[in-house]
Amino acid sequence: MSIQKPTLPKGTRDFGPQTMAKRNYILETIKSTFKLFGFQQLETPSMENLSVLTGKYGDEGDQLLYKILNSGDFLKKVSAEKLAEGPNTVLPLVAEKGLRYDLTVPFARYVVMNRNDIVFPFKRFQIQPVWRADRPQRGRYREFYQCDADVVGTDSLVCEAEIILMIKRVFSALQLTDYSIKINNRKILTGISEVIGEPGRESDLCVSIDKLDKIGWEKVQEELEQKGFSKESIDKLGPIIDMNSRDKFEFLQIFLASSEVGLQGLNELREVFELLKSFGEDDEFVDFDVVLARGLSYYTGAIFEVKVNNVSIGSVSGGGRYDNLTGVFGLEGVSGVGFSFGVDRLYDVLEELELFPEESLKSTTLMVAHFGEDALSHGLKVLTEARKLGISAEIFPDDAKMKKQFNYADKKNIPFVIIIGSEEIKSGEVTLKNMQSGEQRQIGLQDALKQISQSI
RNA sequence: GUGGUUGUAGCUCAGCUGGUUAGAGCGCUGGUUUGUGGAUCCAGAGGUCGCCGGUUCGAACCCGGUCUUCCACCCCA
Numbered sequence: 307m308s309i310q311k312p313t314l315p316k317g318t319r320d321f322g323p324q325t326m327a328k329r330n331y332i333l334e335t336i337k338s339t340f341k342l343f344g345f346q347q348l349e350t351p352s353m354e355n356l357s358v359l360t361g362k363y364g365d366e367g368d369q370l371l372y373k374i375l376n377s378g379d380f381l382k383k384v385s386a387e388k389l390a391e392g393p394n395t396v397l398p399l400v401a402e403k404g405l406r407y408d409l410t411v412p413f414a415r416y417v418v419m420n421r422n423d424i425v426f427p428f429k430r431f432q433i434q435p436v437w438r439a440d441r442p443q444r445g446r447y448r449e450f451y452q453c454d455a456d457v458v459g460t461d462s463l464v465c466e467a468e469i470i471l472m473i474k475r476v477f478s479a480l481q482l483t484d485y486s487i488k489i490n491n492r493k494i495l496t497g498i499s500e501v502i503g504e505p506g507r508e509s510d511l512c513v514s515i516d517k518l519d520k521i522g523w524e525k526v527q528e529e530l531e532q533k534g535f536s537k538e539s540i541d542k543l544g545p546i547i548d549m550n551s552r553d554k555f556e557f558l559q560i561f562l563a564s565s566e567v568g569l570q571g572l573n574e575l576r577e578v579f580e581l582l583k584s585f586g587e588d589d590e591f592v593d594f595d596v597v598l599a600r601g602l603s604y605y606t607g608a609i610f611e612v613k614v615n616n617v618s619i620g621s622v623s624g625g626g627r628y629d630n631l632t633g634v635f636g637l638e639g640v641s642g643v644g645f646s647f648g649v650d651r652l653y654d655v656l657e658e659l660e661l662f663p664e665e666s667l668k669s670t671t672l673m674v675a676h677f678g679e680d681a682l683s684h685g686l687k688v689l690t691e692a693r694k695l696g697i698s699a700e701i702f703p704d705d706a707k708m709k710k711q712f713n714y715a716d717k718k719n720i721p722f723v724i725i726i727g728s729e730e731i732k733s734g735e736v737t738l739k740n741m742q743s744g745e746q747r748q749i750g751l752q753d754a755l756k757q758i759s760q761s762i
Numbered sequence: 763g764u765g766g767u768u769g770u771a772g773c774u775c776a777g778c779u780g781g782u783u784a785g786a787g788c789g790c791u792g793g794u795u796u797g798u799g800g801a802u803c804c805a806g807a808g809g810u811c812g813c814c815g816g817u818u819c820g821a822a823c824c825c826g827g828u829c830u831u832c833c834a835c836c837c838c839a
Contacts, residue, residue, distance in 0.1 A: 311812085316830070366837065369763075408839090436839085441763080444832070450839065624839080648839045677797060712799035727797060741799070 317440070317448030324667060331666035332652050333433060335479045336453055339472050340431040345455050348430040350412040352437075356404045362411050362634065370438045373401040405437040409454045410631070410644070417458060418635040426459030433649075445619065445651060456644030458631055463574060465643045466608045466627065467581035470592060473612055473623060476647070477591075481661045485614040485622075488595040491575045492605045492626070494558065497568015498596075501561060502542040504535055511535075512599035519597075523547050546596055554594050574607060604628050610645055614655050622651045671762055672699040673720045675711040677727035685726045688736065688751060695755055697762070715741060722758050724751075 314320065321329060337347075353374055360368050383399040406412050409432045417424060433453045442448055455472070457465045473487055492508075495515075499508040514529045521529075530540050549557050555576060562568035575594065582589055600609050607627030614622055625645025632640045656662050672692050674685040685701045692699035702711040708725075715723050725737040730748070738754040739746035749757075 313812095313830075364837095366763090370837085438838080440838075442831090443834090446838075452839065621839085646839075651839070675798075707796080708798045709795085710799095714799085716799040723798085725798075729797080737797090739798075744799090746798085 315448070317442035317446075319447065319449075323669070327666055327669070328656070328662050329649065329653060331662065332480065332649055332656070333453070336476055336647055336649075337431070337433065339475050339479070340455050342475070343429075343468055343472055345429045345431040348413065348416060348432045349434060350406070350409075350416060350432070352405055352435070353403045354406055354412060354415070356398070356402055358415050359404050359407060359411060363407060367407065370440055371407055372405040372437045372439055373397065374403040374405065375401055376403075406434075407438060408436050409434060409452050409646075410456075413454070413456060414632045414635060417640060418632045418637045421637060424459075427457050427462075427465075428459055429455070429457045431455040445654065447650070451649045453647040453649050454644055455646075456631075456642050458640050458642030461641060463577050463608075464581060466578045467585060469610060469625065469643065469645050470578075470582060471585060471587060473610075473645075474587070474591060477612075480652070480656060481663075482614060482655070482659075484616060485591060485612060486593045487591050488593050488598045488611045488613065489575065489578070490595055490598040490609045491571035492607055492609055493567050493571025493574065494562070494596065495571075495599060497562045497565035497571060498543070498546065500565040500568065502539040504539045507535070515597050516599035518547070549596070554596060558596070571607070578608065600624060600626065606641075608643065614659075617655050617658050619651050619654050619658070621648070622655060623647045668719055668721065669698075670700050670718060670720045671697050672722045672724060672758055673711075673715045673718075674699065674701040675708060675715070675723050675725045676701065676705075677708075678705060680731060681726040681728070684731055685724075688724055688726065691751060692755055692758075695759055697755060697758055721761075724754060 340347075356371075356373060359371055363370070380400045384396055388395050388399060413430065413432065417428065431454060433451060435449050435451050437449050440446060440448060455469075470487055470489070477485055492512075495512055496508045499505060499511050504511065510533050511530070514526050514533070517529070518526055527540050530543075531537070545557075545561070555572065558572050559569070562572060579589055579592075579594075582592070595611075598609055598611055600611060605626035606629045609626040610624055611621045612623035613620070623645060625643070627641070627643040629641045630638065631642055632638075674688050676682045676685045682701065682705070689699050689701055702714060712723065721741050723739045723741060725739060725746075730736050733748065734750075735748045736751050736754055737746055737748050738757065
């Protein structure tokens with residue numbers, strides 16, 4: 307029997323202790339911010355019934371869903387004729403569950419199932435892994451975490467403003483100082499498509515315009531042409547693309563004059579900026595970006611996207627307002643606005659900018675090193691005393707050489723070591739060593755612990 | 763899903779157009795120091811060269827398949 311090397315499924319990762327420490331630093335910051343703004347946590351199962359998931363993400367999305375093979379004899383319902391009809395017929399017969407693809411659909415399902423108990427507006431946040439059978443790349447995984455916050459059951463633009471505030475709070479807590487929160491409104495895009503003479507085609511327009519940053523204006527024009535946009539329409543788009551320096555509100559007020567919905571979007575956006583002022587906040591970091599589209603087709607109002615400047619990573623957060631979250635599950639009229647932090651990408655950003663604080667890496671504060679059995683049992687009391695004071699402490703559990711014990715403390719980044727041996731047992735004191743400075747001296751246990759608590 | 767790319771020690775990589783017992787640095791273990799860690803010095807352990815098959819007298823090297831990695835497209839966080 308040959309021993310096989312264990313491997314991880316494609317596109318999945320382990321998070322080791324150091325990685326987890328850093329991830330938790332990010333996650334805790336986000337979580338506390340959500341809570342501060344009155345959001346409550348929701349968790350839903352990793353698996354949903356396939357009927358809940360399919361058809362919600364388009365044909366491509368369905369391809370990317372992980373399906374779970376039925377337990378037991380999963381071929382029970384598959385006859386030879388059915389099999390001959392191909393995979394689309396067989397799939398529902400062999401799999402009735404799937405792994406969640408995002409957090410929005412499970413959330414919608416939850417809202418519908420609990421509509422009588424939920425008090426609207428309902429503010430929930432949810433931080434859980436999702437799965438997609440995509441082909442992995444850097445920063446793209448088959449299992450990754452989403453970090454969503456949504457408010458449903460209100461049209462108030464206060465929610466939009468608060469999303470901006472939450473993003474600002476999280477980023478400032480993470481010491482990020484160079485980033486921009488891009489904001490736009492889907493209605494403005496609709497208005498633009500009307501004004502240029504291509505009404506109802508804003509989806510196609512959005513998808514192409516969204517690539518402006520990546521591929522440039524020339525290529526966007528080509529793509530639009532390919533999609534059947536007329537030359538005149540595309541030309542009318544020109545002023546929008548290079549309006550960056552002018553007053554956007556002023557310009558669009560005139561440009562969109564003939565489009566009711568466009569003007570409405572413009573007003574909504576204006577109000578969001580007004581609300582920010584009412585909060586006593588400025589619009590630092592906030593950019594009105596007319597060409598921000600986001601590929602997602604279900605946004606109907608505000609659209610957000612956050613980019614950290616001068617790093618190689620794309621957007622780290624995004625979201626928007628949508629109508630009718632729960633319509634597919636038979637509950638009409640529940641609209642909302644939500645956004646999401648890309649934890650994995652934030653991690654990469656902080657790593658690239660070296661912004662993880664030292665403290666986020668420390669595990670144990672104090673380690674007890676000892677010589678032999680007597681010293682070890684003496685050391686256990688030290689642990690108890692330390693833990694009473696809230697100092698995270700551990701003892702080297704084996705009877706090992708000092709060198710080995712110190713090595714362990716060093717590798718684990720433990721800042722303090724208390725040494726116990728026959729001398730200390732005799733004198734009733736302990737030897738406290740500061741691992742960073744290398745200083746050490748014999749003092750009473752309580753003094754030593756006091757010193758440690760003060761330094762953390 | 764389409765096209766390409768990568769895979770040698772725990773890690774980062776050498777390995778000449780296929781030729782005996784596959785190398786380095788870092789790390790690891792032990793010693794120098796049987797009461798002291800983090801750049802000293804010495805010694806040592808560790809590899810079915812991703813996996814399966816083929817070509818060959820002979821394969822880490824060539825061919826096919828498969829898995830994995832990364833990249834572009836599609837799409838997306």
